Amino acid sequence: MSTLSLAVRDSATMLRRDFTHSKRNLMMTISGIATPVFMMLLFVGVFGGAIGPSSASSYIDYLTPGIVIMTAGTGSAATAVKVCQDMAEGIIARFRTLDITRASVLTGQVIGSVIRTLVSVTLVIGLAVLLGFRPRAGFGDWLLVLGVFVLLTFAITWLAVAFGLKATTPAGANSLSLILQFLPFISSAFVTTESMTGPVRWFAENQPYTPVIETIRGLLMGTPIGNSAVIAVSWCVVLSVVGYVWAKRQYNRTPVR
Numbered sequence: 001m002s003t004l005s006l007a008v009r010d011s012a013t014m015l016r017r018d019f020t021h022s023k024r025n026l027m028m029t030i031s032g033i034a035t036p037v038f039m040m041l042l043f044v045g046v047f048g049g050a051i052g053p054s055s056a057s058s059y060i061d062y063l064t065p066g067i068v069i070m071t072a073g074t075g076s077a078a079t080a081v082k083v084c085q086d087m088a089e090g091i092i093a094r095f096r097t098l099d100i101t102r103a104s105v106l107t108g109q110v111i112g113s114v115i116r117t118l119v120s121v122t123l124v125i126g127l128a129v130l131l132g133f134r135p136r137a138g139f140g141d142w143l144l145v146l147g148v149f150v151l152l153t154f155a156i157t158w159l160a161v162a163f164g165l166k167a168t169t170p171a172g173a174n175s176l177s178l179i180l181q182f183l184p185f186i187s188s189a190f191v192t193t194e195s196m197t198g199p200v201r202w203f204a205e206n207q208p209y210t211p212v213i214e215t216i217r218g219l220l221m222g223t224p225i226g227n228s229a230v231i232a233v234s235w236c237v238v239l240s241v242v243g244y245v246w247a248k249r250q251y252n253r254t255p256v257r
Contacts, residue, residue, distance in 0.1 A: 011101070014108020021082060022112065032078040033120040036071040037127055043067070043190065044131055061135075064128040065217040066189025068121055069209055072153040073180040075117035076160035079109055083164030084173035092251075106161050106247055113157045114150065121149065136222040145219050148229070151236040152212050156180050158243025165250035184209050188217075208235040 022029045044060050083106070086092050095105050125133070137145065160177050167173035186200065187193075187209040193201050204210055211231040218225030 011104040011107040018112030035074045040067045071120045076156045077177040079113040080160040080164035080173040080177040081170045084170045110157045135220040137220045141219045155236045155239035162247040
């Protein structure tokens with residue numbers, strides 16, 4: 001078999017292992033999938049009337065792309081914890097002695113996390129529609145939204161894997177991943193950046209999540225996206241490379257605990 005075929009086979013094996021662990025840790029899996037759903041209910045039902053931007057025809061139309069992006073960060077937290085647990089329990093030491101592609105140990109976890117995140121975002125969009133979300137996107141726009149979202153999820157998940165390898169305890173891995181979960185709060189996810197002031201506005205306009213949110217919002221609602229898509233894809237590619245390289249180096253260098 002070719003090197004690529006072996007890598008695909010080994011990654012598929014690790015993906016099956018990841019799914020098995022997801023079933024065994026069902027509460028953590030459900031929590032990761034359901035948290036964005038509860039966030040949608042919270043911001044629409046509790047805060048929507050108070051903070052909804054006047055420029056949006058409906059706050060849920062404005063909010064939904066932001067909650068969609070939050071699912072990527074929420075899903076990555078469980079991945080960081082599981083990777084750290086693998087390191088702490090010694091299973092990684094066993095994998096290192098086997099004749100398998102080294103990267104597959106991490107790749108299987110990343111793919112599994114992306115799949116679970118897609119399940120979560122499907123629930124979020126379904127709930128949003130029930131609550132009044134009315135996207136104006138065509139089939140091609142939905143495909144672009146999916147592509148941008150998967151690219152962001154892929155990037156964030158590799159960063160989460162690196163966090164899990166860097167942390168010494170599962171609690172530490174979860175704490176590091178909070179960065180990915182809460183960064184959308186300082187973006188255009190919930191309110192327009194124009195409503196912010198000073199350094200907060202500058203940060204919100206120039207951090208990675210905002211161009212991704214604006215791109216998805218424009219595609220879903222049929223509004224201009226300007227150069228947001230180019231910036232969003234650029235951020236995703238850079239974060240993917242950084243996360244992958246960092247995770248791979250951590251995996252090769254970190255002593256098994």
